[in-house]
Amino acid sequence: MSVLQEISSNVRNMKQLENSVLARRTTQIKEELRQGVRKSYKEVIDVSWGDPHKAGVKPLSFVRQVLAACLYPQLMDGDKLLVDVRQRAQRLLKACTGGSVGSYSATAGIPEIVQRVSEFIMRRDGGVPSHPENIYICPGSQWALTNILTVLVNPKASPRTGVLTPVPCHSTTVLSLTMLGAVVVPYYLREESGWALEVEELQRALDSAKGVCNPLALYVINPGNPAGYVQSRKSVQEVIQFAAEKRLFLLADEVYQECVYGEKTEFVSYKRALAEMGPPLSDRVELASFHTASKSLMGDLFSTNACAPVLGQIALDVMMNPPQPGDPSYHLYVKETQHIRTSVAENVKRVDEVINSLPGFSCQLVEGGAFAFPRLFLPPKATKRAEEAGMPPDTFYCLRLLEEAGVLLSPGTDYGQKEGTYHIRFCIMTSLDIMEELLRRLSIFHKRFMKEFS
Amino acid sequence: MGKGVKKPFTEVIKANIGDAHAMGQRPITFFRQVLALCSYPELLEDNKFPEDAKKRARRILDACGGHSIGAYSASQGIECIRQDVACYIERRDGGIPSNPDNIYLSTGASDAIVTILKLLVCGEGRDRTGVMISIPQYPLYSAALADLGAVQISYYLDEDNCWSLNSAELGRALNEAKQRCKPRVLCIINPGNPTGQVQSRQCIEDVIRFAKEEHLFLMADEVYQDNVYAEGCKFHSFKKVLFEMGPEYSSTVEMASFHSTSKCYMGECGFRGGYMEVINMDPEVKAQLTKLVSVRLCPPVPGQALLDLVVNPPQPNEPSYTSFMKERTAVLAALAEKARLTEEIFNTVPGITCNPVQGAMYTFPRITLPQKAIDKAKADGVVPDMFYCMKLLEEEGICLVPGSGFGQREGTFHFRMTILPPTEKLKVVLQKIRDFHSRFTSEFS
Numbered sequence: 001m002s003v004l005q006e007i008s009s010n011v012r013n014m015k016q017l018e019n020s021v022l023a024r025r026t027t028q029i030k031e032e033l034r035q036g037v038r039k040s041y042k043e044v045i046d047v048s049w050g051d052p053h054k055a056g057v058k059p060l061s062f063v064r065q066v067l068a069a070c071l072y073p074q075l076m077d078g079d080k081l082l083v084d085v086r087q088r089a090q091r092l093l094k095a096c097t098g099g100s101v102g103s104y105s106a107t108a109g110i111p112e113i114v115q116r117v118s119e120f121i122m123r124r125d126g127g128v129p130s131h132p133e134n135i136y137i138c139p140g141s142q143w144a145l146t147n148i149l150t151v152l153v154n155p156k157a158s159p160r161t162g163v164l165t166p167v168p169c170h171s172t173t174v175l176s177l178t179m180l181g182a183v184v185v186p187y188y189l190r191e192e193s194g195w196a197l198e199v200e201e202l203q204r205a206l207d208s209a210k211g212v213c214n215p216l217a218l219y220v221i222n223p224g225n226p227a228g229y230v231q232s233r234k235s236v237q238e239v240i241q242f243a244a245e246k247r248l249f250l251l252a253d254e255v256y257q258e259c260v261y262g263e264k265t266e267f268v269s270y271k272r273a274l275a276e277m278g279p280p281l282s283d284r285v286e287l288a289s290f291h292t293a294s295k296s297l298m299g300d301l302f303s304t305n306a307c308a309p310v311l312g313q314i315a316l317d318v319m320m321n322p323p324q325p326g327d328p329s330y331h332l333y334v335k336e337t338q339h340i341r342t343s344v345a346e347n348v349k350r351v352d353e354v355i356n357s358l359p360g361f362s363c364q365l366v367e368g369g370a371f372a373f374p375r376l377f378l379p380p381k382a383t384k385r386a387e388e389a390g391m392p393p394d395t396f397y398c399l400r401l402l403e404e405a406g407v408l409l410s411p412g413t414d415y416g417q418k419e420g421t422y423h424i425r426f427c428i429m430t431s432l433d434i435m436e437e438l439l440r441r442l443s444i445f446h447k448r449f450m451k452e453f454s
Numbered sequence: 455m456g457k458g459v460k461k462p463f464t465e466v467i468k469a470n471i472g473d474a475h476a477m478g479q480r481p482i483t484f485f486r487q488v489l490a491l492c493s494y495p496e497l498l499e500d501n502k503f504p505e506d507a508k509k510r511a512r513r514i515l516d517a518c519g520g521h522s523i524g525a526y527s528a529s530q531g532i533e534c535i536r537q538d539v540a541c542y543i544e545r546r547d548g549g550i551p552s553n554p555d556n557i558y559l560s561t562g563a564s565d566a567i568v569t570i571l572k573l574l575v576c577g578e579g580r581d582r583t584g585v586m587i588s589i590p591q592y593p594l595y596s597a598a599l600a601d602l603g604a605v606q607i608s609y610y611l612d613e614d615n616c617w618s619l620n621s622a623e624l625g626r627a628l629n630e631a632k633q634r635c636k637p638r639v640l641c642i643i644n645p646g647n648p649t650g651q652v653q654s655r656q657c658i659e660d661v662i663r664f665a666k667e668e669h670l671f672l673m674a675d676e677v678y679q680d681n682v683y684a685e686g687c688k689f690h691s692f693k694k695v696l697f698e699m700g701p702e703y704s705s706t707v708e709m710a711s712f713h714s715t716s717k718c719y720m721g722e723c724g725f726r727g728g729y730m731e732v733i734n735m736d737p738e739v740k741a742q743l744t745k746l747v748s749v750r751l752c753p754p755v756p757g758q759a760l761l762d763l764v765v766n767p768p769q770p771n772e773p774s775y776t777s778f779m780k781e782r783t784a785v786l787a788a789l790a791e792k793a794r795l796t797e798e799i800f801n802t803v804p805g806i807t808c809n810p811v812q813g814a815m816y817t818f819p820r821i822t823l824p825q826k827a828i829d830k831a832k833a834d835g836v837v838p839d840m841f842y843c844m845k846l847l848e849e850e851g852i853c854l855v856p857g858s859g860f861g862q863r864e865g866t867f868h869f870r871m872t873i874l875p876p877t878e879k880l881k882v883v884l885q886k887i888r889d890f891h892s893r894f895t896s897e898f899s
Contacts, residue, residue, distance in 0.1 A: 002574070002638075002671060002708060002735070002736055002739050003736055003738070003739070006574070006576060006638070007573055007574065007576060007739055007742055008572060008573060008574065008575055008576045009576060011572065011573055011742050011745070011746050012742060014745055014746070014749070016745055017748070020745075020748075023528075046519070049526050051519060051520075051525050051526045052520075053518075053519060053520035053522035053524045053525040054519030054520045054522075054525040054526065055520065056520060057520070059522055059524050061494075061496075064493050064494040065494055067493040067494065068490040068491075068493040068494035068497060069490075071486050071489045071490045071493060072486040072487055072489070072490035075490060075497075080500075096724070097473065097475070097476040098473075098475040098476040098477065098478060098479075100475035100476075100481060100724070101724050101725075102474075102475040102481050102720075102721060102722035102723060102724045102725060103473050103475040103476040103723055103724050104471065104473045104476070104723045104724060105724065139561060139726065139750075139754065140750075140751060142749070142750060142751060143750060146749075146750075150601070155603065156603070172748075172749055172751065175748075175749045176749055179572070179746070179749060307724070309561075309724065309725060309726045309754040309756065309757065310724035310725070311493075311724075311725070311754070311756050312754065
């Protein structure tokens with residue numbers, strides 16, 4: 001039998017997430033609830049993933065109608081589906097080999113859809129040209145990121161390849177880097193300044209890599225995950241300048257670009273900022289930007305190898321080209337997207353009000369992204385108890401929250417945080433009532449917990 | 455041609471990729487109905503959909519977060535679907551138990567195959583993991599091994615014996631490799647790609663015995679398990695044979711079996727559905743595997759849903775049963791007929807020898823090339839069978855894959871053609887290749 005020593009060391013070095021402990025316990029709790037065990041809650045609220053549908057947000061009708069029509073074209077006989085749904089489905093099916101979503105597509109994506117992605121990017125960036133041959137449709141942004149990293153990271157290199165990565169950072173990227181044998185070079189975002197990215201900190205991080213690894217790339221997340229910041233145009237430009245000076249490949253994870261909330265907040269893509277900074281920078285800096293259908297208002301995670309799943313490509317096409325004024329589906333589409341936008345904006349407000357009113361919590365205003373990442377100030381008695389239980393204090397808090405209140409969210413340990421600080425992360429793209437219930441349960445639990453350990 | 459350039463043919467026939475729908479094969483109606491219902495649940499009110507389709511759609515949606523196929527699933531795959539897969543395996547293997555915890559749903563079989571290789575490849579220099587793969591082979595394997603820096607150990611299938619596998623050859627390959635790496639994995643594709651052979655039960659037992667003696671992890675790629683045509687041939691799953699060999703083997707040999715929704719009678723390549731079942735894996739190693747799959751979040755949920763239907767098709771007492779079976783039988787019967795036709799016609803051509811297409815979706819005939827052609831190819835800096843295929847494409851508009859893409863014994867040449875084009879078109883293709891081959895032979899004699 002294979003033993004642990006005979007397994008890839010890169011795989012062994014991947015951190016086991018605290019989340020997995022919580023997820024296992026959640027499965028057990030759900031089973032206990034099914035068997036009628038009495039608890040103070042009837043169901044578990046799971047806000048540990050950036051998954052709007054799981055958290056009660058409804059899918060958009062237009063998208064799903066187009067997908068259903070593509071899957072089962074007989075649906076288009078008769079007038080059941082609106083004419084723009086039928087037209088879109090017919091157009092997409094024609095672009096599929098053999099007229100079926102069951103065929104392989106070209107490896108980089110269905111050419112017609114790639115073209116439309118390119119047009120979307122150009123519109124988004126105020127006319128900055130986008131070339132289809134620079135676009136690769138993948139089964140989700142993590143896959144795309146791993147592919148680029150596979151090219152950039154040479155596992156045999158000595159010194160090893162380093163990638164500058166933010167703290168906090170969502171866990172899958174860090175795991176991918178470890179899996180590929182790269183060195184994670186952390187740079188800390190400044191929580192007190194709304195998670196600002198400071199160039200001095202980038203420099204410090206780069207200096208720390210001397211003699212340890214060879215930093216080749218700089219990974220930024222904008223809007224952030226888990227921290228909900230949106231970088232200002234100035235900040236984006238500073239990062240580009242830094243990458244140019246230090247000859248770093250820029251990896252811009254922009255999957256939350258549709259999720260921006262503050263009135264004064266504006267998303268500026270790295271590509272646009274780079275283009276507007278003009279030559280020589282715009283000719284020299286190497287940049288890869290990532291986007292996805294998972295995190296738009298659609299929330300559809302068709303986690304898009306041979307090729308990206310064709311249904312995912314279709315969802316992407318709709319995202320790039322939603323119904324327009326005058327289209328039959330336009331009104332419903334606007335109604336549904338408005339509802340989602342308003343709900344999430346309301347959630348952001350409620351989180352700010354409720355969490356910041358609780359002693360022991362402090363939460364930066366969520367400007368964008370899918371999560372809140374409040375800071376937890378735990379009493380020493382609680383941290384001590386956690387130590388005795390052999391787990392990080394924020395995991396301890398999350399486990400208790402799960403047991404007593406039926407709320408599943410993630411501990412800051414899984415994302416990295418400044419030494420001695422603790423956080424929790426939860427999804428804010430939920431339905432209004434799920435958010436209210438979540439905040440209600442969290443408040444009651446939190447007050448009790450803080451009292452118990454005071 | 456799109457620009458109006460005149461060619462000696464009116465269309466390009468792509469017989470190069472194992473993509474059934476691209477070649478006009480129809481999807482299975484029942485599957486598409488359930489998937490449409492899952493995508494747009496309002497259709498559950500539509501009385502044009504049969505009850506058994508609705509029942510399955512509701513069950514799948516109940517298992518999804520927020521009742522939506524747009525939600526992430528657990529990384530190992532939706533639990534009730536893994537349970538259904540386990541039940542399917544038990545039924546297929548005559549009752550041998552299958553544990554859902556050992557089932558990992560994946561993004562096509564390729565994803566699972568690469569994941570296992572990622573897990574097992576380790577060591578430096580002479581201790582680097584060696585992986586045995588058949589020649590000819592499906593290029594995913596050689597590409598993955600190169601990407602992971604594993605050592606490829608090639609073992610040759612026996613063309614003169616219908617591409618069967620023999621232990622002596624496995625032994626030869628292994629012993630030669632021991633000097634340059636640490637052999638740890640043995641990959642086998644059954645039914646085979648590109649060769650189309652269906653391994654006999656005896657052969658499978660021999661492979662299992664070999665794996666036990668040499669402490670090798672067995673990777674059994676069985677994506678074509680429903681594609682068996684030749685009389686006297688039967689698909690024997692590696693797992694079934696392993697357990698029927700008794701506890702000495704069934705409790706020690708480590709194995710992973712792979713399946714997919716891309717092939718068989720469904721041909722739904724674009725959905726990226728698949729699974730692997732791991733047997734006798736050390737629990738600590740399995741924990742590492744579970745950790746590894748979490749990095750790519752989860753397999754596409756529509757693919758998982760489709761897989762659920764494949765392992766849980768309409769039953770005899772259900773409304774959709776008759777039409778489902780009719781469609782399934784028609785697809786497999788057409789493939790069997792095309793397999794037979796292909797072997798028959800190719801074997802009438804002097805210079806082409808074709809082993810029976812026992813299963814899978816391809817034929818891999820051997821072609822004899824005149825020395826002058828080989829010399830011309832070399833002068834052009836092209837491998838001879840690529841030269842042949844390029845000429846075939848230019849002159850007849852038929853796209854095949856040269857054997858050099860899959861590996862072959864030194865000095866032999868082959869091409870791989872799919873048997874997927876519709877029967878009438880396939881007949882035309884076979885005739886054209888026959889005519890091309892004699893022209894080619896004359897031209898270079």
